[in-house]
Amino acid sequence: MNRRFVIEAVMVAVYGELLVPSRPVEYVIPYSSILELYEMRGSSEPVMPDPEEDAHVKKKIGELIEYFEDSLNKKKIERALQAPWRKSPPLLVNDNVTFTIVYAMDNAQYGETFDPIETELLLTAINEQAPLLTDQLELLDKLIETDVPVQAFDVDDFEFAVEDGMEAEEWKTH
Known part of the structure; x- marks a missing residue:
């Protein structure tokens, strides 16, 4: 069974190892985080503190935007944009990675504590x-402080999460 994670699109550009997991992974990506890629690409603000790393990540952001703009992928994403909370069909990245795009809507439920992207x-x-x-x-x-009912992993614990992460049914009971 695929491991599923909710993730921001930019993390895939920043952390290349996310595209080569040890077992199949599905990344569920809110559409608004794809829009953030365009802002980052066009901004003079650095994404990374080191200039070489910043140039590399901005290149990867451009490649990721091209991937999402590929005609087949774009059609799949457009299906998700037809209604709030609708999901795209899976976008195949490689043998072990798929993306599913969700047209998430910020309903301000956590807006006092979290920014709109975090809320989505x-x-x-x-x-x-x-x-x-x-x-x-x-x-x-903030997740711990506010007791939001979400399991979360730091990207540094990615391999642990992929190998030993709880299945959805287990997650609901913890």
Whole structure:
């Protein structure tokens, strides 16, 4: 069975190892985080502190945008955009990775504590009953402080999450 994770699109560009997991993985990506890629590509603000890493990540962001704009993938994504919370058919990345795009909607449920993208990530994780994968330690801290019912993994624990992560039914009971 595929491991499923809710994730921001930019994390795939930043962490290349996410595209070569040890077993099949499905990444559930809120559509708004794909839109963020366009903002990052066009911005003069660095994505990474090191100039060489920043150039590399911005190149990967461009490649990811091209992937999403591929005509077949674009058609699949457009299907998801027909109604809130609708999902795209799986987008095949390689033998072990698929993307599913969700047209998530921020309903302000967590808007006091979390920004709109974080809120959509949380709501998607709850809706999909899938753990959240993030590199934002502040987000993990806020999840613990606010007791949001979401399982989350730091990207540094990715291999553990893939190998030993709980299945959806187990996750609901913890």
